[in-house]
Amino acid sequence: MADKRRTVKKAKPDALMPVQPNAGVESEYRRKMQDLITSMQKAIMYYVIPAYRNASTDRIAGVKKIQSMLDDVKTRWLTKFDEAAPKLAAQFVAKASQNVDLNMTRQLRARKFGIHFELTPDMRAIVHTEIVQNVSLIKSIPSQHWTEVEGLVMRSVEVGGDLKTLTDELHKRFGITLERAAKIATDQNHKVNAVMSRVRQLEAGFTQAEWVHVPSRYPRHSHTEFSGKIYDIAEGALIDGERIWPGQLIGCKCVSLPVLPDYLR
Ligand SMILES: [Zn+2]
Numbered sequence: 001m002a003d004k005r006r007t008v009k010k011a012k013p014d015a016l017m018p019v020q021p022n023a024g025v026e027s028e029y030r031r032k033m034q035d036l037i038t039s040m041q042k043a044i045m046y047y048v049i050p051a052y053r054n055a056s057t058d059r060i061a062g063v064k065k066i067q068s069m070l071d072d073v074k075t076r077w078l079t080k081f082d083e084a085a086p087k088l089a090a091q092f093v094a095k096a097s098q099n100v101d102l103n104m105t106r107q108l109r110a111r112k113f114g115i116h117f118e119l120t121p122d123m124r125a126i127v128h129t130e131i132v133q134n135v136s137l138i139k140s141i142p143s144q145h146w147t148e149v150e151g152l153v154m155r156s157v158e159v160g161g162d163l164k165t166l167t168d169e170l171h172k173r174f175g176i177t178l179e180r181a182a183k184i185a186t187d188q189n190h191k192v193n194a195v196m197s198r199v200r201q202l203e204a205g206f207t208q209a210e211w212v213h214v215p216s217r218y219p220r221h222s223h224t225e226f227s228g229k230i231y232d233i234a235e236g237a238l239i240d241g242e243r244i245w246p247g248q249l250i251g252c253k254c255v256s257l258p259v260l261p262d263y264l265r
Pocket of ligand 1: 213247
């Protein structure tokens with residue numbers, strides 16, 4: 001595995017290096033989502049525990065009270081995520097795009113080719129699409145979390161379950177949600193990086209690229225097989241019957257080595 005990664009890092013005379021997704025961009029995005037999740041979880045615990053204790057004295061009234069308390073806290077947190085999502089997504093996409101532009105500019109300059117990337121219509125369209133996609137992913141975090149939390153709390157209060165078990169289960173659910181945010185940050189950082197690299201490669205006059213397989217959590221035999229082959233950047237590579245680009249499919253960490261156009265040789 002280490003060897004395979006090293007071949008990606010070694011510059012070839014006839015190709016640019018792939019733009020690697022920026023780890024700092026990913027961790028900042030992850031941290032911001034996880035900070036929101038942590039504050040939401042604190043609010044859940046703050047309101048649920050006393051309400052749950054009171055509910056044990058009068059079950060029927062308690063169930064109603066807990067339900068309406070959960071509704072209130074949930075509405076407040078869904079709104080908070082709704083409000084935070086556009087800015088969070090826009091910041092992330094902007095930083096991922098800066099990373100691509102900086103990296104490619106630096107590589108082209110090293111080959112004595114000065115280029116200044118503008119916000120072209122293609123790039124603007126991609127920035128827009130990726131922001132929309134990330135906004136909806138960010139918003140899906142609290143809604144999924146709440147579905148689980150409500151289920152856990154209401155089931156527990158109805159059967160008169162003990163607080164310790166409920167607290168443990170809520171904590172476990174918190175961990176799963178944090179993990180989901182981390183996965184979103186990783187996947188999106190790779191995806192945005194790949195899509196934007198492709199646009200910039202085309203804009204800089206590259207037409208062909210070499211597919212380089214990078215091992216990931218989602219092993220795909222067809223990607224290993226295609227590694228080292230040349231494909232058309234605009235059309236994509238024909239793998240498993242469809243035109244795709246490196247890093248496009250979920251969990252795919254494959255990258256491309258853009259083959260130098262004539263003007264750069
Ligand atoms: Zn792949």
